Amino acid sequence: MSPSVVVAGLAGLFAVQAGLIGFRSGALAIAGERIATRLRIDAFRSLLRQDVAWFDEQSTGDLVNRLSSDATVVQKALTTQVAAGLRNGAMAVGSTGLLVWLSPSLAAVSLCAIPPLAIMARGFGRYMRGRQERVQRGLGDTLKVAEGLVAGVRTVRAFGAERRELARFETAVGGALEQARRVSVAQAGFDAALHWSTNLALLAVLGYGGFLVESGAMTAGDLTSFLMYSLYAGFNFAGLGSVWAEWQRGVGASRRVFAVLDAQPSMPSVVAPASLARADAAAAAEAAAAEAAAEVASGGSALFNPAAAEVEGVVAFDDVTFAYPTRSDAPVLRGFTLALEPGKTTALVGASGSGKSTAAALLLRLYDPQGGSVSLDGRNLREWAAGALRGSAVGLVEQQPRLVAATVRDNIAYGRPGASDEEVWAAARDANCADFIAGFPQGLDTPVGEGGQQLSGGQRARVALARVLLAAPPVVVLDEASAALDARSEAAVTEAVRRVTRGRTVLTIAHRLSTMRAADTVAVLEAGRVVELGPFSALAGRPDSKLSALLAGQLIRNDDGRDDGSDAGGDHGSDGSSDESDASDESDRER
Numbered sequence: 001m002s003p004s005v006v007v008a009g010l011a012g013l014f015a016v017q018a019g020l021i022g023f024r025s026g027a028l029a030i031a032g033e034r035i036a037t038r039l040r041i042d043a044f045r046s047l048l049r050q051d052v053a054w055f056d057e058q059s060t061g062d063l064v065n066r067l068s069s070d071a072t073v074v075q076k077a078l079t080t081q082v083a084a085g086l087r088n089g090a091m092a093v094g095s096t097g098l099l100v101w102l103s104p105s106l107a108a109v110s111l112c113a114i115p116p117l118a119i120m121a122r123g124f125g126r127y128m129r130g131r132q133e134r135v136q137r138g139l140g141d142t143l144k145v146a147e148g149l150v151a152g153v154r155t156v157r158a159f160g161a162e163r164r165e166l167a168r169f170e171t172a173v174g175g176a177l178e179q180a181r182r183v184s185v186a187q188a189g190f191d192a193a194l195h196w197s198t199n200l201a202l203l204a205v206l207g208y209g210g211f212l213v214e215s216g217a218m219t220a221g222d223l224t225s226f227l228m229y230s231l232y233a234g235f236n237f238a239g240l241g242s243v244w245a246e247w248q249r250g251v252g253a254s255r256r257v258f259a260v261l262d263a264q265p266s267m268p269s270v271v272a273p274a275s276l277a278r279a280d281a282a283a284a285a286e287a288a289a290a291e292a293a294a295e296v297a298s299g300g301s302a303l304f305n306p307a308a309a310e311v312e313g314v315v316a317f318d319d320v321t322f323a324y325p326t327r328s329d330a331p332v333l334r335g336f337t338l339a340l341e342p343g344k345t346t347a348l349v350g351a352s353g354s355g356k357s358t359a360a361a362l363l364l365r366l367y368d369p370q371g372g373s374v375s376l377d378g379r380n381l382r383e384w385a386a387g388a389l390r391g392s393a394v395g396l397v398e399q400q401p402r403l404v405a406a407t408v409r410d411n412i413a414y415g416r417p418g419a420s421d422e423e424v425w426a427a428a429r430d431a432n433c434a435d436f437i438a439g440f441p442q443g444l445d446t447p448v449g450e451g452g453q454q455l456s457g458g459q460r461a462r463v464a465l466a467r468v469l470l471a472a473p474p475v476v477v478l479d480e481a482s483a484a485l486d487a488r489s490e491a492a493v494t495e496a497v498r499r500v501t502r503g504r505t506v507l508t509i510a511h512r513l514s515t516m517r518a519a520d521t522v523a524v525l526e527a528g529r530v531v532e533l534g535p536f537s538a539l540a541g542r543p544d545s546k547l548s549a550l551l552a553g554q555l556i557r558n559d560d561g562r563d564d565g566s567d568a569g570g571d572h573g574s575d576g577s578s579d580e581s582d583a584s585d586e587s588d589r590e591r
């Protein structure tokens with residue numbers, strides 16, 4: 001064969017090799033990204049399914065870290081390390097075979113380093129697994145501080161606490177660094193031990209091989225080849241040891257991701273578990289069916305799933321006992337009994353911390369009571385499908401409503417994503433926010449910023465009311481804002497609230513006199529139970545009533561001067577008050 005043919009042949013082989021290497025690294029990278037993406041989606045899906053009580057015990061930073069950094073470590077272990085492990089394994093087995101073929105006795109000498117190496121790698125791997133969990137937890141702590149800063153930058157700035165926040169962050173980062181340093185030191189020690197032992201094995205081969213050559217049992221050429229293959233085998237066995245350690249780091253990180261994936265909520269969710277969703281990924285319709293089926297499966301039996309229009313709105317709290325899972329020894333509700341009639345407004349009144357918001361949370365089934373029951377239309381909330389209950393049958397207006405970081409339109413249509421622009425505008429008009437929205441250059445497409453921070457307090461409140469108006473649930477939980485807006489803005493909000501509550505079953509957490517007056521019934525809450533129930537006039541008219549005591553103790557905002565009398569009835573046209581409210585929006589924002 002002429003040299004040019006050999007060169008051309010080799011060049012061709014190299015080209016094939018280059019192509020295969022490119023294919024391998026490309027395929028690995030893509031597979032890795034897909035695995036990480038799948039893990040993240042599954043973990044996020046699992047987060048969405050968890051009970052609210054589960055979130056009470058978690059830290060945001062830590063959860064975010066599990067979705068980002070932990071998933072990346074797992075991705076690396078599953079791709080880079082698996083590929084390296086396969087390569088090292090194949091080379092190690094191949095070169096060991098050649099060693100045995102060249103000289104079985106010399107091979108036995110060189111391979112005696114393997115058992116101690118394997119034992120060392122096993123122990124080290126176990127250590128790395130636990131250590132990596134701590135590294136990831138440390139990273140989660142740093143994210144927790146950073147997240148707190150971003151969410152509360154105004155508070156930090158207002159209190160001049162930047163240096164303290166920096167110190168907190170440095171401490172958290174320092175903790176993460178310390179964990180990472182320990183991992184690096186351990187890794188360095190392991191690498192050094194690996195190389196030392198492989199070189200010792202080489203030394204033994206050299207010594208025994210020299211003896212064999214001297215005694216004529218082996219040629220010098222064979223010994224040279226043997227040493228070459230020994231080097232190959234040594235490096236590849238050492239490589240396998242490193243891969244094993246890295247793999248264990250991946251296992252450590254994966255435990256944290258799988259802890260999220262495996263967490264089982266106690267309540268049904270509108271989101272199906274990952275396994276069901278994946279099985280039906282081929283067909284969207286089937287996936288939707290699986291999500292409905294998941295509700296059945298997690299409830300054990302078919303759940304009650306009526307349309308909102310079929311819900312009458314009869315609510316009953318019956319002898320409810322409840323303590324937050326994070327403080328299970330401090331019951332908040334003790335024998336809480338209250339019935340809400342359809343179309344009527346009941347104001348829940350009580351001192352701060354008496355459990356008003358807690359009762360409201362139970363009506364949305366954010367938590368399940370430990371004793372007694374909460375029912376809607378005669379059915380325990382535990383029998384309701386999640387999708388039929390929250391957002392559909394029962395709506396929420398929070399004290400400090402959180403808007404999503406999207407446009408005004410997205411926020412108003414949050415409970416009914418398919419709503420037309422006309423419907424969105426109608427809800428906006430009823431909630432007295434149409435005028436200020438029309439005043440924005442981008443109208444309904446105006447972004448509201450994270451949590452709605454680019455709107456004033458009064459505007460946010462009204463967008464949240466429009467959101468509930470559009471969703472039109474038959475039952476509304478209304479946590480009245482205890483902080484004051486200025487008079488005009490508040491009049492606009494109050495009027496919007498009246499439109500939201502009209503004709504609905506309403507449980508309102510009342511802080512104002514006007515709200516109590518407007519309610520059909522006032523329930524006074526004390527030490528976790530209703531101690532007084534009746535119309536405002538009857539209760540406030542008795543000087544010895546609990547309500548009178550609360551009023552006398554000035555635990556309730558007396559806003560009589562502004563709102564007196566007119567609250568029971570009329571719906572003033574939205575136009576006039578909206579103009580007023582626009583003027584007030586500026587002052588809201590400034591505050």
Ligand SMILES: Nc1ncnc2c1ncn2[C@@H]1O[C@H](COP(=O)(O)OP(=O)(O)OP(=O)(O)O)[C@@H](O)[C@H]1O
Nearest residue numbers: 056324326327332351352353354355356357358359
């Ligand atoms: N997520 C939670 N985990 C543990 N305890 C909680 C939680 N939320 C509230 N609590 C506690 O439950 C008790 C009742 O709180 P709740 O918010 O229901 O009171 P409230 O009557 O609505 O008060 P306010 O009028 O001040 O809003 C308080 O002692 C509070 O500290």
